[in-house]
Amino acid sequence: MKVYNIAIDGPSGAGKSTVAKLLAEKLGIMYLDTGALYRTVGLKAMRSGWHEDNDFVSGALASTDIKVKFENGVQRMYLDGEDVTEAIRLPGVSDYGSRFSALPCVRSALLGLQRKAAEENSSVLDGRDIGTCVLPDAEYKFFLTASVDNRAHRRYNELKAKGLDVNYDEIKADITARDERDINRMVSPLRKADDAVEINSDYMTAEEVAKRIMAFIKK
Numbered sequence: 001m002k003v004y005n006i007a008i009d010g011p012s013g014a015g016k017s018t019v020a021k022l023l024a025e026k027l028g029i030m031y032l033d034t035g036a037l038y039r040t041v042g043l044k045a046m047r048s049g050w051h052e053d054n055d056f057v058s059g060a061l062a063s064t065d066i067k068v069k070f071e072n073g074v075q076r077m078y079l080d081g082e083d084v085t086e087a088i089r090l091p092g093v094s095d096y097g098s099r100f101s102a103l104p105c106v107r108s109a110l111l112g113l114q115r116k117a118a119e120e121n122s123s124v125l126d127g128r129d130i131g132t133c134v135l136p137d138a139e140y141k142f143f144l145t146a147s148v149d150n151r152a153h154r155r156y157n158e159l160k161a162k163g164l165d166v167n168y169d170e171i172k173a174d175i176t177a178r179d180e181r182d183i184n185r186m187v188s189p190l191r192k193a194d195d196a197v198e199i200n201s202d203y204m205t206a207e208e209v210a211k212r213i214m215a216f217i218k219k
């Protein structure tokens with residue numbers, strides 16, 4: 001069967017990953033969480049004390065090994081040979097991921113990995129610039145939004161459920177700062193592709209959003 005891709009973009013906490021996982025399951029295709037790639041760079045930057053300078057990071061990336069592997073269909077991230085799939089979810093890493101994702105050298109280093117994964121298997125990819133930059137010819141494109149408060153509540157509940165000691169106001173401030181950075185960066189900013197279908201998930205469950213997307217795909 002022909003390879004096809006579904007791009008889901010949107011701001012942090014809009015429910016992209018939950019919806020993307022549901023869709024991948026329903027359709028029997030792969031799910032690529034592209035934020036995990038940027039978080040892996042962020043983790044390396046955090047651990048190694050990198051500063052946000054394109055030339056410096058470009059050199060440092062040359063000796064950094066980032067791999068995406070699918071084990072039993074589930075994405076795992078490797079940094080210099082270490083499985084960092086869980087470590088990249090810890091609070092603090094997202095901020096580094098967002099800051100370093102603004103550098104052109106980081107975006108170009110991760111572009112090939114994303115395109116290769118999408119070329120090899122039909123996939124749902126979620127991120128910020130999948131429909132506009134990574135896969136401008138993706139067969140299906142969606143842009144998921146929700147209010148900052150709803151997104152902060154969702155992220156708070158997610159981290160709380162993992163047993164982490166989190167503070168709602170800090171999470172909301174982190175999301176607001178990331179929105180600002182993701183929307184205003186020079187390269188591949190967060191933006192709805194002209195041909196993407198926008199869905200506001202404020203009053204919808206992830207299951208309802210996935211159903212709506214399935215209805216578009218079937219059409």
Ligand code: DC
Nearest residue numbers: 034035038097098101127128129178
């Ligand atoms: O989706 P996430 O919260 O795991 O992403 C972490 C950061 O990575 C996010 O703040 C912005 C960046 N990112 C990006 O710039 N482009 C993508 N396609 C995915 C994520």
